[in-house]
Amino acid sequence: MTTQNPARIVLATRNLHKLAEVRDILAQLVPQLDPADIHSAAEYDLPEPVEDEVTFAGNALIKARQIVRELGVPAMADDSGLCVDVLGGAPGVFSARWCGRHGDDAANLQLLLNQLSDVPDEHRGAHFACAAALVLPDGREFVELGRMEGKLLREPVGENGFGYDPIFQAQGFTVSTAQMAPAAKNAISHRARAFEALAPLVARALG
Numbered sequence: 001m002t003t004q005n006p007a008r009i010v011l012a013t014r015n016l017h018k019l020a021e022v023r024d025i026l027a028q029l030v031p032q033l034d035p036a037d038i039h040s041a042a043e044y045d046l047p048e049p050v051e052d053e054v055t056f057a058g059n060a061l062i063k064a065r066q067i068v069r070e071l072g073v074p075a076m077a078d079d080s081g082l083c084v085d086v087l088g089g090a091p092g093v094f095s096a097r098w099c100g101r102h103g104d105d106a107a108n109l110q111l112l113l114n115q116l117s118d119v120p121d122e123h124r125g126a127h128f129a130c131a132a133a134l135v136l137p138d139g140r141e142f143v144e145l146g147r148m149e150g151k152l153l154r155e156p157v158g159e160n161g162f163g164y165d166p167i168f169q170a171q172g173f174t175v176s177t178a179q180m181a182p183a184a185k186n187a188i189s190h191r192a193r194a195f196e197a198l199a200p201l202v203a204r205a206l207g
Contacts, residue, residue: 007039008206012049012063012077014042017162018191022076024182025192029199033206038076046070056080056093056131057143064135072137074205076198080130080191082164084116084152086123095164105163109156113167116152124152128168132194134201142201146193150177161185 011022023035041063049066051059059079067075081095091098091112099107116124128148135141149171156166158178165178170188177185186192 007043007071007073008033008037009074009076009202010039010041010044010067010071012041012067012075014040015162016040016042018078021182021186021189021191022078022195025186025195026199026202029196030203030206032203041067044071051079051093054093056129057133057145059093060131060133060143061135061141064133064141068135068137074137074202075135076133076195076202077135078130078132078191078194080128080194082112082168083127083129084112085125086116086119092129109164109167112152112164113154121151126150126152126168128164128190130190130194132191132198134198134205136205140205142198144194144197144201146190146195146197148177148188148190148193 011019013019019040023038026033027035046066049062051062053059053062056079060077063077064075079093081092083089083092096102099111101107127150130146131143133141133143150169153167153169153176157176158166160180160182161178166176168177170177
């Protein structure tokens, strides 16, 4: 169902955790943009786009382009995932559907833990990667990248965050990202770094 209030910009996600996170990040960086002006793709009756690129940047652009094409408003999107060193960068772009079902966070996390059960602590390095895209109705497109380095724990810890946060410990920290307050996580996250880089472009696009 389409929202009754016009959006200044639409974030191409149906994940309300991600919407809240991006709103929090940009609220500090784009003062002329009220967080409530950032709407979610979930508010519109749009089909799920087919994310068939093999890079985070490619998939982010697919999602943002769909919003611009269907709604005619500026759009942001991100694609992100967990890249595990001993798995050659997997799950990577397949992070959200690693178990074979899209968006089943618990199953994705448990499968990854099972796959890494015999991997010693010193070889459990990983990073979160994010590509944040901005696509404008006039055809301009921008992509910025962000990373958060760390390692994987052996069991889930913490109630905050989503996805693989309960088993990821960021470099320099002694708790999982699911144990961190949202503001603390947003200060260091891969998504924060990508959208921080994108923020000046968003500010210029919206005036």
